[in-house]
Amino acid sequence: MSITPQIKRVLLMNAASNIIFNYIGIFVNLYIWESAKQIKDVTWFNLVMFISWSIAFAVGARLLSAFSTRFLIRTVALSGTATFLLLSFLHLDNRVLWIAIIAVPVGIMWGFYASAQNITLSVFGRGKDFEGYFSYASIIGQAVSILNPVVFALVIKWVGYNGSFLLMFLFVILLLVVSFSIPPITLAKEPEPLFRNMSFSKVFCYPAIRWMVPSCLAAGVFLQFQALFAIIFTFSVSSDKLVIALLNVMYALSSIGSMFLYRRLQIQNGIWLAIGMASMCIGFLCALLQHSFFLVISNILTTIGLFYFGTVWNTGQFKIISKHTAIEQARIFLWREWFLNVTRILLLVSAMFVKDFQGGYFIALMIAAMACALLVPLFSGKSAASEENRQQGVQLPSGH
Structure with a gap:
């Protein structure tokens, strides 16, 4: 599966950042969890992170009108530096405030990175490039998911969290170096400002792209439910960092097995998506059995999904998005990120009240997540069908 040189450089950026984000996703969340082992602490961290992420994504898109994607990635590296400095040296009695201060630069990292990656990939990607990119990105992600947890679990055992925070500076420097090689995409030469014609009706002006809206809203709910509780389920199985690392390796291997089947079996993408969402729902249900074995099975199934x-x-x-001009793509991505994150944030606000995995409130959240997961294939199918009809003769509205 061939990819262009530009996409290869985006994958290099993806690899460098993946190491940092994977570490934060496992060990920073674990660092926060270990103090009181309360769901609300991890939820609060992720809530503040996503609010910061949403704001940073918009700011990043706006900065592309004056700077390039290289500037955004360098800002990601600087935010990473701030994150690990705060983790190393900031100590506050007010735990809620401490968690929020740590979460803000993490959210800035994610928001700026997502903004740079989306516009770069969409500008350079065409057709098969997307399938190639997401396939190779999955391989990179799984390789990092296998090596990173084990390596850093051992580092933390030997030199503690502070030693691992200092080691992460090496990967922040690596990301800074990589920023000089990625394509310098900018919106500075676009004929109109980003926030002109930014209204919903002008951005989502034909059926295929309008169907993305409910799809993104539904995806945000089940994505955040899976992301939050997969972490907490894993932490509930064991407090041993190496065991937690090995469990994450198992999840990565299950994802690699899924990728092998995806490449070998000639099945339509719509069916694969339905299989993935069914696997996600079965995984959610397994968690209700509240035994360590079933919590692990739950995470394996949701990882496959x-x-x-x-x-x-x-x-x-x-x-679909790549058929638009660069400035139109930036507007679509901005709205898309907001739609994804608004339901992520609502899920996290709701999860603040979860005290255990057996109460009716947790089950209600799970049912909502399952319903949203099952709606995604429907909305995606509607979008794909509308786009196919448009390609067969219906033209985009004027200006697109």
């Missing part, structure tokens, strides 16, 4: 979702769903949306 997440692979098929990420590969098929993202590829389909990027193919």
